Amino acid sequence: MSIPLVPQLLRSHLKELADNDQRLDGRNQYQGRDLELEVNVLANAEGSARVRMGDTIVFAGVKFQTMTPYPDRPNEGGLMCMAEVRPVAGRQHEAGPPSAASIELSRVVDRGIRESGCIDTAGLCIIPGEKAWQVILDLFAVSDDGNLFDAFALAGIAALRNAVIPQEKFEIGEDTPLVVSKTPIMCSYQRVGGRFVFDASGREELGGDERIHITLGDDNHVHSLQKGLKGAFTATEFTELMAEARKKGDELRKMVHALEGGN
Amino acid sequence: MKGVLVARLDNMTEKKNAAGPQDSQRVPRLVSPGEDLGDLEGYEVGHGVIAIDGRIRATKNGQTNVNGTTISVEPRRTAYMPRPGDLVIGFVEGCTNNIWFVDIGAPFNAILPMSLGPAKADFGGTRSVIDIGEAILCRVQEVEETHSSVVTMKGMGLRKIRSGAIEVIDPHLLGRLIGKQGQALRQLKEESECRVIAGENGRLWIDGDFEGTLEVRTRLRSMTAEAKAATPGGVA
Amino acid sequence: MGYGDVQMIDANGIRNDGRKAGDVRPISIELGVVPVADGSCRMRWGNNDVIAAIYGPMEAHPRKIQRQDRAVLDVRYNMAPFSTSDRIRPGFNRRSREISKVTAEALESVVMLELYPRSKIRVEIEIICAEAGTRCVGLTAASIALADAGIPMTDLIVSVASGKINDVVVCDLNKSEDNYGEADLPMGILPNTGELVFLQMDGDLSPDEFQEAWDYNMNAAMVIHEYCVEALKTGRYPQ
Numbered sequence: 001m002s003i004p005l006v007p008q009l010l011r012s013h014l015k016e017l018a019d020n021d022q023r024l025d026g027r028n029q030y031q032g033r034d035l036e037l038e039v040n041v042l043a044n045a046e047g048s049a050r051v052r053m054g055d056t057i058v059f060a061g062v063k064f065q066t067m068t069p070y071p072d073r074p075n076e077g078g079l080m081c082m083a084e085v086r087p088v089a090g091r092q093h094e095a096g097p098p099s100a101a102s103i104e105l106s107r108v109v110d111r112g113i114r115e116s117g118c119i120d121t122a123g124l125c126i127i128p129g130e131k132a133w134q135v136i137l138d139l140f141a142v143s144d145d146g147n148l149f150d151a152f153a154l155a156g157i158a159a160l161r162n163a164v165i166p167q168e169k170f171e172i173g174e175d176t177p178l179v180v181s182k183t184p185i186m187c188s189y190q191r192v193g194g195r196f197v198f199d200a201s202g203r204e205e206l207g208g209d210e211r212i213h214i215t216l217g218d219d220n221h222v223h224s225l226q227k228g229l230k231g232a233f234t235a236t237e238f239t240e241l242m243a244e245a246r247k248k249g250d251e252l253r254k255m256v257h258a259l260e261g262g263n
Numbered sequence: 264m265k266g267v268l269v270a271r272l273d274n275m276t277e278k279k280n281a282a283g284p285q286d287s288q289r290v291p292r293l294v295s296p297g298e299d300l301g302d303l304e305g306y307e308v309g310h311g312v313i314a315i316d317g318r319i320r321a322t323k324n325g326q327t328n329v330n331g332t333t334i335s336v337e338p339r340r341t342a343y344m345p346r347p348g349d350l351v352i353g354f355v356e357g358c359t360n361n362i363w364f365v366d367i368g369a370p371f372n373a374i375l376p377m378s379l380g381p382a383k384a385d386f387g388g389t390r391s392v393i394d395i396g397e398a399i400l401c402r403v404q405e406v407e408e409t410h411s412s413v414v415t416m417k418g419m420g421l422r423k424i425r426s427g428a429i430e431v432i433d434p435h436l437l438g439r440l441i442g443k444q445g446q447a448l449r450q451l452k453e454e455s456e457c458r459v460i461a462g463e464n465g466r467l468w469i470d471g472d473f474e475g476t477l478e479v480r481t482r483l484r485s486m487t488a489e490a491k492a493a494t495p496g497g498v499a
Numbered sequence: 500m501g502y503g504d505v506q507m508i509d510a511n512g513i514r515n516d517g518r519k520a521g522d523v524r525p526i527s528i529e530l531g532v533v534p535v536a537d538g539s540c541r542m543r544w545g546n547n548d549v550i551a552a553i554y555g556p557m558e559a560h561p562r563k564i565q566r567q568d569r570a571v572l573d574v575r576y577n578m579a580p581f582s583t584s585d586r587i588r589p590g591f592n593r594r595s596r597e598i599s600k601v602t603a604e605a606l607e608s609v610v611m612l613e614l615y616p617r618s619k620i621r622v623e624i625e626i627i628c629a630e631a632g633t634r635c636v637g638l639t640a641a642s643i644a645l646a647d648a649g650i651p652m653t654d655l656i657v658s659v660a661s662g663k664i665n666d667v668v669v670c671d672l673n674k675s676e677d678n679y680g681e682a683d684l685p686m687g688i689l690p691n692t693g694e695l696v697f698l699q700m701d702g703d704l705s706p707d708e709f710q711e712a713w714d715y716n717m718n719a720a721m722v723i724h725e726y727c728v729e730a731l732k733t734g735r736y737p738q
Binding site for chain 1: 532533534535536546548550552554557573575577579580581582583584586589621623625627628629630
Binding site: 293295296297298299311313315320322323324325338339340341342370371372408 | 537538555556557558559570609611615616617618646647648649650651652653654655689690691727728731732
């Protein structure tokens with residue numbers, strides 16, 4: 001079955017929980033699951049990270065390739081973000097071309113990082129008009145128990161901030177760290193049982209409704225927003241989520257910075 | 264990459280010999296698939312073992328168990344295989360004009376024919392009786408190799424589940440949950456003041472007030488964590 | 500094929516990673532690494548990092564792949580884009596397709612499929628980091644993951660590749676040895692009977708060299724099997 005079954009009982013139970021300010025696993029409304037973040041975990045990638053949020057586990061890998069700059073931007077390189085949710089990550093994920101949901105996931109995570117401007121593509125130029133670096137961020141889900149959005153976004157930025165441009169391998173010079181000027185953090189909220197919660201688990205996602213993804217930069221600038229799935233929310237609800245995203249964003253940003261060696 | 268003992272030709276253990284089977288004692292121990300458990304002579308094969316060329320071999324990862332003359336391996340984890348008479352909790356995944364397809368957590372779905380359902384409906388009115396996504400408490404009526412298992416809702420206590428929560432645990436933990444002669448489960452029900460019905464397929468129906476349900480769920484979580492920590496091979 | 504002038508083993512028989520001819524690269528194994536799966540295994544072997552996850556047995560969809568007499572094994576071997584020195588574009592890959600097929604056929608020789616007619620068992624093998632011999636690591640990890648999932652098998656499968664470098668037969672090729680060597684012989688072995696369920700070869704081996712490489716694989720498989728068994732008992736190897 002490609003569309004997961006949503007037992008109706010789950011939805012009514014989630015409503016009862018929400019009415020009593022409770023969640024399936026005992027967390028608070030805006031509390032995240034146990035979080036692990038590691039960097040430099042992939043020997044063949046030029047930057048890498050692994051994130052575990054509850055039972056959701058993902059890898060991010062940064063690879064560099066050279067490219068010919070686009071004619072209208074001769075002094076710029078490029079950034080590409082690709083997210084893959086392969087069948088390994090869950091029973092509900094089947095082999096085949098990417099679903100609309102996984103394409104949305106990929107693009108939302110891409111925008112969160114790209115729009116922050118944390119990677120200056122002008123700084124990726126090697127020979128103007130001829131050669132530039134292309135930074136490719138691949139996000140790979142190993143286990144999907146909900147909220148791949150935040151897991152990918154966190155792993156992605158952590159991998160980028162620990163990436164080293166392999167200039168030696170390409171015989172262009174010495175290896176040098178990739179310059180990443182900001183740390184955009186995504187926080188995702190899903191309406192479960194009638195109210196928004198942070199870091200929805202797999203079952204909450206299954207029985208939940210619309211989602212909102214907010215990516216904020218270091219100075220709490222807003223870099224990207226996305227509302228997904230069916231449902232409507234109010235301005236008041238949104239304001240509350242923005243405030244929560246700022247708090248949580250600060251926390252996660254500190255965590256990423258704590259892992260940086262030479263940056 | 265942490266260094267570990269590398270396999271060298273000069274320190275290969277003599278114990279394993281690819282050429283032939285080994286003798287072993289009948290003491291309970293942990294075994295893995297393919298491990299030789301001795302001569303078939305005088306013994307019967309139970310669960311998780313197979314007889315090949317007069318020798319008994321483990322086919323699962325788990326603890327050996329000798330019960331009389333039957334040798335078996337109790338696996339840490341096993342898929343639920345339906346047997347006639349099993350009480351199970353199922354989710355309706357689909358239906359036609361007169362049957363429902365029910366996911367009972369087995370290798371293949373079960374069917375619930377209209378004649379064994381909770382109520383009669385007009386031909387084509389199946390979904391008005393039980394809709395897709397609903398949960399039911401039912402019993403396995405028959406299991407046959409050439410077609411799906413059949414479940415029935417005709418029987419005492421069998422019904423649509425209209426309230427409460429459904430939790431899932433590994434079927435092999437059911438024994439621990441229920442306890443000797445149902446002791447542990449009775450105690451859980453009393454303390455949480457909830458109705459708790461355990462299906463053979465590892466699905467549980469918890470019906471009670473909100474706090475009680477939470478208590479049951481917490482207890483299930485810690486039981487699963489304990490089992491993982493205590494049992495060999497269980498890694499969080 | 501052979502790059503005779505790349506020195507990979509010195510006069511004292513020491514290879515470029517410090518190993519002797521018969522040595523296997525360091526191995527570590529961990530179970531349960533994909534919490535949402537029915538069984539899983541992570542195997543690190545040299546710089547290889549491989550995850551295998553099992554889902555099933557489950558209803559076989561689509562109907563046309565269903566078999567009335569047994570389960571079908573749906574095996575996917577895939578390399579993550581960041582697993583190799585040069586990035587691999589995601590998408591259909593002919594090499595991966597072939598490896599998926601021969602891996603499935605090896606596993607079908609030991610998994611007791613007839614116990615689950617009309618159902619399907621998914622075997623997902625993902626190469627997170629690659630360093631020669633990924634198909635061997637994948638097959639071994641898959642067999643451990645199946646055992647973790649409680650799927651009955653008549654034996655585990657241990658797979659390892661030996662070959663020839665600078666005219667010397669060696670066990671368990673590393674990356675440069677695989678790239679610049681003269682032969683590669685991967686085998687999948689059933690530890691309890693010594694039977695083979697997986698066999699490929701390419702390169703150039705004399706009859707004696709072939710026997711030597713064969714024996715290296717057989718002996719190495721016995722030792723690696725002990726690591727697998729310990730991992731299945733306690734959840735990891737080494738402790």
